[in-house]
Amino acid sequence: MIRMSGEWRRDIRPGLTVDIVLKADQRTGKKTRGVVAAILTNSPHHPHGIKVRLTDGQVGRVCAIIAGSGEDQGDAVDQTGKKDR
Numbered sequence: 001m002i003r004m005s006g007e008w009r010r011d012i013r014p015g016l017t018v019d020i021v022l023k024a025d026q027r028t029g030k031k032t033r034g035v036v037a038a039i040l041t042n043s044p045h046h047p048h049g050i051k052v053r054l055t056d057g058q059v060g061r062v063c064a065i066i067a068g069s070g071e072d073q074g075d076a077v078d079q080t081g082k083k084d085r
Helices: none
Strands: 017-022 032-039 051-054 059-066
Touching: 017 051, 032 059
Parallel strands: none
Antiparallel strands: 017 032, 017 059, 032 051, 051 059
C-alpha cells in the first residue's frame, strides 16, 4: 500500500481515502480512516496536515493519503523526490 503525507493541498481531493488525526486525538496520535468530503484548509501547505471533513462529518488533519482509493496507482513520490516503497 502506497502512502503520501497530507501536508500539500494539491495532493488531496474529495473522494480520496485518508488517515486523519482528530483534534481530540492529537496527544495520542490515534488515526481515523475515512473518505474526504471537503477540504477545509485554504493554504497550499500546512506542516501539520491539511484539514478536511470526512463523509461521516468528522474533521481532522490528514496524516496519510491511502493508495487504492481512486487516485493514480503509480508510485508515490515524497517531497524530496524519492519514491515511497
